Amino acid sequence: MKPDNGQIDLQRLRSTDAPELYRAIGAVKQQLPDPQQLAALAASLSQMGISVAPSAQASTATPPSATRLKLLIGAGVVGPIALALLLWQSAPQSTAPAASASAALAQAVGSPEESGVRSNEVSQRSASALASDSAVPSPSSSASEVAATDHRPPPVASAEPLKPVPRVVAAPATESVRSATAPAARNANPETAAPGVVARPTEVALLRDARLALNGSPNEALALAEQHRALYPRGAMVQERELIAISALARLGRHSAVLARAAQFERDFPTSPYRKQVNALAQ
Amino acid sequence: MPPFYGVDEPPAEASTQAANVPTLAEIFQQHTPFLWRALINLGVPAAEAQDQCQEIMITVHRRLASFDGASLRGWLYGICVRVASDYRRSARVRREVLTDALPEASDSIDLAESLDRERNARRLRTALEALDEPKRAAFVLFEIEELTLAEVSEAVGAPLQTVYSRIKAAREQMRRTFADQAVNDSKGGISEAG
Numbered sequence: 001m002k003p004d005n006g007q008i009d010l011q012r013l014r015s016t017d018a019p020e021l022y023r024a025i026g027a028v029k030q031q032l033p034d035p036q037q038l039a040a041l042a043a044s045l046s047q048m049g050i051s052v053a054p055s056a057q058a059s060t061a062t063p064p065s066a067t068r069l070k071l072l073i074g075a076g077v078v079g080p081i082a083l084a085l086l087l088w089q090s091a092p093q094s095t096a097p098a099a100s101a102s103a104a105l106a107q108a109v110g111s112p113e114e115s116g117v118r119s120n121e122v123s124q125r126s127a128s129a130l131a132s133d134s135a136v137p138s139p140s141s142s143a144s145e146v147a148a149t150d151h152r153p154p155p156v157a158s159a160e161p162l163k164p165v166p167r168v169v170a171a172p173a174t175e176s177v178r179s180a181t182a183p184a185a186r187n188a189n190p191e192t193a194a195p196g197v198v199a200r201p202t203e204v205a206l207l208r209d210a211r212l213a214l215n216g217s218p219n220e221a222l223a224l225a226e227q228h229r230a231l232y233p234r235g236a237m238v239q240e241r242e243l244i245a246i247s248a249l250a251r252l253g254r255h256s257a258v259l260a261r262a263a264q265f266e267r268d269f270p271t272s273p274y275r276k277q278v279n280a281l282a283q
Numbered sequence: 284m285p286p287f288y289g290v291d292e293p294p295a296e297a298s299t300q301a302a303n304v305p306t307l308a309e310i311f312q313q314h315t316p317f318l319w320r321a322l323i324n325l326g327v328p329a330a331e332a333q334d335q336c337q338e339i340m341i342t343v344h345r346r347l348a349s350f351d352g353a354s355l356r357g358w359l360y361g362i363c364v365r366v367a368s369d370y371r372r373s374a375r376v377r378r379e380v381l382t383d384a385l386p387e388a389s390d391s392i393d394l395a396e397s398l399d400r401e402r403n404a405r406r407l408r409t410a411l412e413a414l415d416e417p418k419r420a421a422f423v424l425f426e427i428e429e430l431t432l433a434e435v436s437e438a439v440g441a442p443l444q445t446v447y448s449r450i451k452a453a454r455e456q457m458r459r460t461f462a463d464q465a466v467n468d469s470k471g472g473i474s475e476a477g
Contacts (some may be wrong), residue, residue, distance in 0.1 A: 018458045024403035032316045050344045217316035280330035
């Protein structure tokens with residue numbers, strides 16, 4: 001497209017102008033986030049009630065099965081994970097089979113040096129596979145698997161021997177996430193029209209607000225995180241809350257508090273997918 | 284009424300103005316990786332990029348309805364520039380922004396080549412750090428993100444002419460710092476070879 005002002009035009013830097021600089025730019029252009037990072041972003045967005053799953057608005061029509069699958073992955077990614085966290089915390093013994101399943105999966109996925117990071121996610125995935133209806137092929141698999149379609153099959157197979165938790169259990173978690181999307185949702189979302197009478201903020205809403213406040217006013221973010229702690233001491237999103245709280249403390253320059261809380265996080269959630277971020281904040 | 288319906292046009296109900304207003308999912312798929320990259324080149328440490336990228340998507344989500352459909356990239360990168368700038372400001376209060384280590388080179392293609400690339404990228408990062416914020420934004424958006432001048436102008440909210448001279452000035456400065464660094468590196472930085 002041509003700029004309004006026709007005579008202003010500029011060529012991009014050419015290799016003949018400054019070869020080294022040109023090459024460096026070329027190198028930097030290749031540094032894109034990997035699918036796992038994008039999947040983590042998608043997951044944390046959907047925890048705030050912002051769905052970035054493909055074709056979310058197709059839900060009114062009857063979507064073809066592929067679309068439906070994607071839809072389920074998108075909508076389901078939060079619920080199961082939240083539920084998995086719940087299960088994890090309330091019934092640690094139930095993670096044992098999931099962990100072994102995840103170990104198998106990690107092997108199947110390969111690259112031993114990455115398995116440390118991967119197995120965290122994976123165990124979360126297979127734990128959430130517990131909650132999934134077995135008719136749905138692994139809704140817990142996040143976008144990273146969609147993106148990297150080359151190694152997909154294992155989760156279902158490895159999770160199959162585990163007894164699926166009745167679907168009813170999964171419903172409330174997903175539901176609360178849905179309802180939390182209502183205030184922030186774009187007008188395109190028809191199902192959010194009904195104004196719910198919500199006495200206390202949902203976990204998701206609280207943490208979303210906290211997250212939104214993080215950059216502008218970390219104090220408020222911290223307060224909201226504390227409110228979350230008071231209302232949901234054993235909530236499904238304790239890890240997210242801690243991450244937000246630690247980020248807020250870091251932004252406030254309260255370094256010793258950051259260290260203390262990060263250490264506590266490390267003790268409470270040694271296999272958390274957020275560990276890396278927390279560690280980074282603690283440095 | 285629209286003048287005519289093309290044969291392969293989507294059903295009418297879906298299109299009031301939807302043609303050039305993409306969905307959040309489309310934006311996420313098509314633009315997030317690049318916005319992520321831009322954040323880092325605008326000075327957000329890699330460890331914080333996911334967080335700040337989330338910030339961008341939250342803003343996009345909130346404002347998409349009011350997007351006028353003119354230049355999506357200009358609009359998106361405008362949000363990106365503001366988020367990066369806010370981040371840097373808040374980070375400066377806290378402590379100075381550390382230019383963190385580059386991500387590990389993806390599985391060894393060729394060690395020498397990847398070292399070279401890494402060093403180049405590091406130099407570029409350092410040179411970018413030396414630019415002031417407006418020049419940096421103009422340079423990153425134009426040279427790395429390959430926006431058009433008009434898109435850059437929209438993203439940074441400055442007239443074309445201003446953007447033009449910022450890019451020119453940034454280039455000149457980059458070239459100089461870059462050359463200086465190259466000299467410095469070759470003087471004392473070959474320790475890794477021994």
